[in-house]
Amino acid sequence: MTKTARAYTNIALIKYWGKKDKALKLPYTNSLSLTLDRFYTDTKATIIDSDEDVIYLNNTLLTHTQSKRIVNYLNTIRQFYSFNEHFRIDSINHVPTSAGFASSASGFAALAAAINSSKNLQLDRRHLSILARNGSGSASRSIYGGFVEWNAGTDNESSYAEPIDETPDIDIAILSVVINSQQKKISSTVGMENSVKSSPFYSNWVTLVASEIKEIKQAIAKKDVAKIGEISEHNAMSMHALTLSANPPFTYFAPETLRILQIIQQLRQKGILAYATIDAGPNVKIICTKNSIKTVQKYIEETISNVTCVVANIGSGIQYI
Ligand code: 2P0
Numbered sequence: 001m002t003k004t005a006r007a008y009t010n011i012a013l014i015k016y017w018g019k020k021d022k023a024l025k026l027p028y029t030n031s032l033s034l035t036l037d038r039f040y041t042d043t044k045a046t047i048i049d050s051d052e053d054v055i056y057l058n059n060t061l062l063t064h065t066q067s068k069r070i071v072n073y074l075n076t077i078r079q080f081y082s083f084n085e086h087f088r089i090d091s092i093n094h095v096p097t098s099a100g101f102a103s104s105a106s107g108f109a110a111l112a113a114a115i116n117s118s119k120n121l122q123l124d125r126r127h128l129s130i131l132a133r134n135g136s137g138s139a140s141r142s143i144y145g146g147f148v149e150w151n152a153g154t155d156n157e158s159s160y161a162e163p164i165d166e167t168p169d170i171d172i173a174i175l176s177v178v179i180n181s182q183q184k185k186i187s188s189t190v191g192m193e194n195s196v197k198s199s200p201f202y203s204n205w206v207t208l209v210a211s212e213i214k215e216i217k218q219a220i221a222k223k224d225v226a227k228i229g230e231i232s233e234h235n236a237m238s239m240h241a242l243t244l245s246a247n248p249p250f251t252y253f254a255p256e257t258l259r260i261l262q263i264i265q266q267l268r269q270k271g272i273l274a275y276a277t278i279d280a281g282p283n284v285k286i287i288c289t290k291n292s293i294k295t296v297q298k299y300i301e302e303t304i305s306n307v308t309c310v311v312a313n314i315g316s317g318i319q320y321i
Contacts, residue, residue, distance in 0.1 A: 002046060005113030007132075007142045008315035009039040009095055009106040011174060011285055013232040013277060014213050015239045016137050016150065017205065018196040025137045026159050028196070029209040032149045032216060033141045036174060037315035039095040041103060043110035045087045045118035054088045070111070073135045077115055080131070087118065101176065102188070102279065108135030109142035113318045128318065129160040145316035147220050149213070166317060170223045173293045175286040177300055178308040179256040186250055188280040194250065195242040208238055229275025229287040236277040254282035256304060263303055267296060 016031035048054065053074050055067040062070075074087060091110065095103040112132040116123045123131065125143050133140035133150075140159070141148045146166040153159030186194075196202055212235050219227035243250050257278065264286060267274045273292040277285050288296050297309045 002044065002114075003117045003320040004042050004044040005110045005117060006040050006042050006319040006321055007106045007109035007113060007139075008035050008037060008145070008317075009041075009101045009103065010035045010138065010141045010148065010315075011101075011277065012138065012141075012279070013228065013287075014209055014216060014235050015279075016192075017239045017242060018192045018202065019137070020152075022193075024156050024159070025133050026154070026156075027137060027150070027152045028206050030149055030152050030213050031138075031141070031209070032147065032164070032213055033138070034147055034172070034174070035142060035145045035315040035317065036101075036312040038310065038312040039101050039103075039106065040315075041091060041093050041095060041106040041110040042321070043089065043091040043107075043114040045089055045111070045114040047085045047118060048088045050086050053086045056088070056090045058092055059090075073108070073111070074115070076134055077112075077131065080134075081119065081121060083119065085119070087115070089114070102138070102281075104136040105138040105142045108132050108139035109318060111135060112139070113143075113320070117320055125318070126160050126162075129162075130156060133159060133161075143318050146314055149217075163317070164217065164220060168220070168223070168314065170220075170225065170314075171289045171291070172225050172228070172314065173288050173290050174312045175288055175293050175297055175300075176310040176312065177260055177284045177286060178310065179254050179260075179282045179284075180306050180308065186252070186280070191243060191250070191252070191280055194246045198247040199242045199245040201242060201245050205238060205242055209235070225287070225289055226273055226275075229273065232277045232287055233275040240278060252278065252281050256307065257282045257284060259304060260284045260286075260300065260307075263300060264296075267299060272296060272299075 010033040014032040018028040055062045109132045129143040140161040144163040147164040150161040216231045275287040
């Protein structure tokens with residue numbers, strides 16, 4: 001019987017930023033993430049007697065234009081597994097845009113798992129990760145809970161995520177600080193493409209990620225949250241240096257983003273554990289401990305107006321419900 005698949009979003013501590021193969025979404029580097037418990041997507045795929053897919057997102061039927069990326073992805077899956085059936089997809093996103101997380105990681109991970117269930121493909125988690133990666137790179141990591149590493153690989157079969165520790169006994173919590181100011185969006189896909197093409201620092205990034213992945217895995221093994229935070233913050237700032245050094249240059253930062261980075265430094269000077277990571281947008285995710293997160297949230301809310309804070313903890317991998 002077809003089941004609904006649930007996938008949680010993840011936050012990259014060592015970022016994926018650049019593809020060596022755009023069609024297969026093969027990255028230049030490994031990346032490493034933490035799956036979060038607050039934000040997830042529930043997706044059900046039902047085989048229908050039609051030669052077109054029908055996509056419902058949050059109970060609303062998508063237009064042809066809106067569903068293009070998903071339909072293209074379903075075409076890829078049909079080709080991979082040599083079948084012709086079409087689907088009705090019902091997807092509910094519990095990733096409020098107001099939480100400042102992208103939904104493509106949980107969205108494509110849940111969709112891959114939903115098709116796995118509907119077509120009874122019986123994919124193991126490695127092949128599910130490969131399938132999710134073909135929808136969106138970061139989705140490869142949302143197959144697993146806890147700390148996850150995506151191995152860049154060299155072809156479709158060798159590029160997949162693996163768990164480092166799915167249920168780590170570690171005192172870590174993530175505070176997402178959502179900045180309510182609007183700015184023109186540059187998609188991750190376009191942003192990373194421009195960085196690869198024109199940042200003079202791109203090859204340094206590839207070298208840096210290799211060493212930071214090693215270092216952060218040691219910090220995870222030692223449950224050293226401060227070290228995890230320190231490496232993650234440095235990695236995120238280095239990723240954003242690739243956007244500022246692209247030609248033409250661009251940035252995802254808003255004025256408030258820099259303000260929050262300053263506050264995090266001030267908090268650290270006071271001995272409070274807080275480190276920043278930032279994705280392809282202006283919002284800041286703060287790596288804290290369960291103890292420090294309340295102080296950090298209070299301080300930020302008191303210092304800056306016009307921001308919303310959301311607390312997340314460690315989440316689990318794909319579930320069929
Ligand atoms: C990451 N990001 O590692 C990085 C850090 C954003 C910044 O993966 O082109 O939506 O669909 O493979 O996965 C967001 O990019 O890009 C992302 P595609 P995706 O989480």
